[in-house]
Amino acid sequence: xxxxxxxxxxxxxxxxxxxxxxxxxxxxxxxxxxxxxxxxxxxxxxxxxxxxxxxxxxxxxxxxxxxxxxxxxxxxxxxxxxxxxxxxxxxxxxxxxxxxxxxxxxxxxxxxxxxxxxxxxxxxxxxxxxxxxxxxxxxxxxxxxxxxxxxxxxxxxxxxxxxxxxxxxxxxxxxxxxxxxxxxxxxxxxxxxxxxxxxxxxxxxxxxxxxxxxxxxxxxxxxxxxxxxxxxxxxxxxxxxxxxxxxxxxxxxxxxxxxxxxxxxxxxxxxxxxxxxxxxxxxxxxxxxxxxxxxxxxxxxxxxxxxxxxxxxxxxxxxxxxxxxxxxxxxxxxxxxxxxxxxxxxxxxxxxxxxxxxxxxxxxxxxxxxxxxxxxxxxxxxxxxxxxxxxxxx
Amino acid sequence: xxxxxxxxxxxxxxxxxxxxxxxxxxxxxxxxxxxxxxxxxxxxxxxxxxxxxxxxxxxxxxxxxxxxxxxxxxxxxxxxxxxxxxxxxxxxxxxxxxxxxxxxxxxxxxxxxxxxxxxxxxxxxxxxxxxxxxxxxxxxxxxxxxxxxxxxxxxxxxxxxxxxxxxxxxxxxxxxxxxxxxxxxxxxxxxxxxxxxxxxxxxxxxxxxxxxxxxxxxxxxxxxxxxxxxxxxxxxxxxxxxxxxxxxxxxxxxxxxxxxxxxxxxxxxxxxxxxxxxxxxxxxxxxxxxxx
Numbered sequence: 001x002x003x004x005x006x007x008x009x010x011x012x013x014x015x016x017x018x019x020x021x022x023x024x025x026x027x028x029x030x031x032x033x034x035x036x037x038x039x040x041x042x043x044x045x046x047x048x049x050x051x052x053x054x055x056x057x058x059x060x061x062x063x064x065x066x067x068x069x070x071x072x073x074x075x076x077x078x079x080x081x082x083x084x085x086x087x088x089x090x091x092x093x094x095x096x097x098x099x100x101x102x103x104x105x106x107x108x109x110x111x112x113x114x115x116x117x118x119x120x121x122x123x124x125x126x127x128x129x130x131x132x133x134x135x136x137x138x139x140x141x142x143x144x145x146x147x148x149x150x151x152x153x154x155x156x157x158x159x160x161x162x163x164x165x166x167x168x169x170x171x172x173x174x175x176x177x178x179x180x181x182x183x184x185x186x187x188x189x190x191x192x193x194x195x196x197x198x199x200x201x202x203x204x205x206x207x208x209x210x211x212x213x214x215x216x217x218x219x220x221x222x223x224x225x226x227x228x229x230x231x232x233x234x235x236x237x238x239x240x241x242x243x244x245x246x247x248x249x250x251x252x253x254x255x256x257x258x259x260x261x262x263x264x265x266x267x268x269x270x271x272x273x274x275x276x277x278x279x280x281x282x283x284x285x286x287x288x289x290x291x292x293x294x295x296x297x298x299x300x301x302x303x304x305x306x307x308x309x310x311x312x313x314x315x316x317x318x319x320x321x322x323x324x325x326x327x328x329x330x331x332x333x334x335x336x337x338x339x340x341x342x343x344x345x346x347x348x349x350x351x352x353x354x355x356x357x358x359x360x361x362x363x364x365x366x367x368x369x370x371x372x373x374x375x376x377x378x379x380x381x382x383x384x385x386x387x388x389x390x391x392x393x394x
Numbered sequence: 395x396x397x398x399x400x401x402x403x404x405x406x407x408x409x410x411x412x413x414x415x416x417x418x419x420x421x422x423x424x425x426x427x428x429x430x431x432x433x434x435x436x437x438x439x440x441x442x443x444x445x446x447x448x449x450x451x452x453x454x455x456x457x458x459x460x461x462x463x464x465x466x467x468x469x470x471x472x473x474x475x476x477x478x479x480x481x482x483x484x485x486x487x488x489x490x491x492x493x494x495x496x497x498x499x500x501x502x503x504x505x506x507x508x509x510x511x512x513x514x515x516x517x518x519x520x521x522x523x524x525x526x527x528x529x530x531x532x533x534x535x536x537x538x539x540x541x542x543x544x545x546x547x548x549x550x551x552x553x554x555x556x557x558x559x560x561x562x563x564x565x566x567x568x569x570x571x572x573x574x575x576x577x578x579x580x581x582x583x584x585x586x587x588x589x590x591x592x593x594x595x596x597x598x599x600x601x602x603x604x605x606x607x608x609x610x611x612x613x614x615x616x617x618x619x620x621x622x623x624x625x626x627x628x629x630x631x632x633x634x635x636x637x638x639x640x641x642x643x644x645x646x647x648x649x650x651x652x653x654x655x656x657x658x659x660x661x662x663x664x665x666x667x668x669x670x671x672x673x674x675x676x677x678x679x680x681x682x683x684x685x686x
Contacts, residue, residue, distance in 0.1 A: 037433065291535050
């Protein structure tokens with residue numbers, strides 16, 4: 001039985017679209033309809049034209065291009081997982097697998113407990129008590145809490161509100177009042193766009209290499225949450241990602257920390273920053289929290305194995321956010337240079353790389369935020385590439 | 395939808411028409427423009443600064459003979475500046491005039507009290523238009539929501555008037571420098587094309603078209619040098635605009651008596667506009683410019 005070539009071609013095309021979805025590049029129905037319409041209206045004379053048709057109608061982001069090319073090559077150019085052209089008879093039209101496009105192997109596991117010096121991918125299920133907050137810390141936390149509101153970035157609200165002085169007359173309101181007074185305008189009202197604070201997203205690394213700093217880093221997050229409760233989101237990560245906004249919202253610091261320690265099961269274990277950030281960004285609801293926000297990552301950035309996923313994820317986080325600030329306990333040391341592979345590779349995506357290991361250093365960095373927020377983007381690389389003037393702290 | 399000029403729906407003629415206006419598009423971009431015209435969809439162009447994203451719209455407007463309407467995006471851009479606004483002072487005057495004449499005020503939300511901002515102008519253009527929404531990544535992400543209705547159906551809903559639909563849909567080009575990620579909903583409504591830096595042949599053609607007096611050998615060396623410069627880890631890689639400026643500057647210096655290689659180096663400020671990049675470049679000057 002010989003099947004109609006048109007049907008075969010249609011099957012093949014359908015298989016390609018399905019494979020795209022399998023490769024994590026789902027195309028919206030409208031986009032697929034666009035492609036099919038174009039092919040029907042002006043049949044592509046060659047493969048290159050077909051490639052461009054498909055790429056321009058279906059692709060949505062240049063970052064997806066390599067994956068897209070792999071699937072396309074597999075289906076329309078030789079040597080791929082797609083059925084040969086024409087497909088063998090009796091092909092039931094079932095879509096072949098997208099052919100595992102170069103999935104990177106996870107970094108090798110090494111059964112070694114996290115010793116706190118070097119990052120390991122070993123996942124431990126540890127919960128931990130974070131200790132009590134002494135009076136000195138409490139005072140520092142109060143100072144921090146008071147410092148946050150002044151440094152958080154704001155953006156003009158979209159919704160104009162009546163104001164004493166504003167850039168626009170509230171003519172709508174004036175007209176309404178005029179109706180009441182027989183068309184007489186008695187007073188003018190004004191409208192302004194009140195500033196609306198941007199979202200603040202804090203990602204805290206709780207892995208073993210940060211063991212001694214974790215309680216203080218969480219206290220820093222707690223003060224931010226207290227200062228701007230409605231606009232702050234806090235996540236913590238080791239080998240897993242945990243949303244701790246609700247737990248950390250308790251007014252009393254120690255109670256908040258205790259609630260967090262009950263939630264976090266991967267404290268003091270290994271790190272997989274890349275995988276965790278990818279998981280964060282892969283969840284659209286989480287990714288939406290980063291959009292236009294001030295994103296602060298509290299981590300030493302020690303990534304084991306392949307650092308490419310981490311670098312990619314940081315770049316995306318940076319594009320989503322308003323500013324991306326990285327606070328690393330290691331950067332407190334005057335001899336620190338961001339030279340580990342992962343840190344060096346992601347430095348161009350960062351707006352600022354500062355040193356935070358406890359509450360006083362956090363306070364210093366928080367006070368440095370306005371300069372970071374008002375300056376141009378992606379200047380961390382520049383600042384760290386020039387020799388450091390004597391005695392300056394970043 | 396029928397494209398503004400039916401002959402433009404043939405890809406080869408489109409490429410020739412663009413080249414006739416001095417824009418040398420590669421195959422991908424030609425296909426992208428062709429599909430945008432044929433499907434009547436907005437075209438989202440991304441690419442590094444200076445690869446000619448904005449120019450696409452300008453050239454399209456010249457080729458089609460349609461008006462170019464430009465909306466430059468910036469942080470804080472709102473619907474009153476992009477879509478439409480009521481002319482309240484005029485409405486107030488109308489109230490006073492009607493009052494002094496003892497007439498009824500009538501309807502204050504009529505066409506004549508409407509201020510047309512770029513998007514509404516594009517919808518109202520009878521012959522159609524080329525609408526350029528430039529650097530959409532500079533507007534806040536909330537602004538994208540205002541664009542959705544427009545980009546999906548080329549219509550704008552004004553509560554007091556109803557829905558205004560475009561008689562002839564505009565040709566819409568959006569550009570982004572990818573400083574932030576755009577919403578999926580926006581991207582779904584657009585065709586997408588990433589403009590890469592041009593290959594040597596195309597860049598040579600661009601240079602020779604832009605600068606009539608440029609010798610072939612000089613253009614050759616220049617393009618080679620620029621391509622190498624782009625491979626360096628620079629903070630800002632030079633785009634086409636910069637390489638054209640560089641060639642122009644070097645030409646001017648060469649006419650003033652400088653030997654060509656010296657002229658090239660002295661005009662470097664036109665190619666690289668960052669102190670650190672310049673230092674990096676000078677460190678590699680030998681290998682970059684030896685055969686330029």
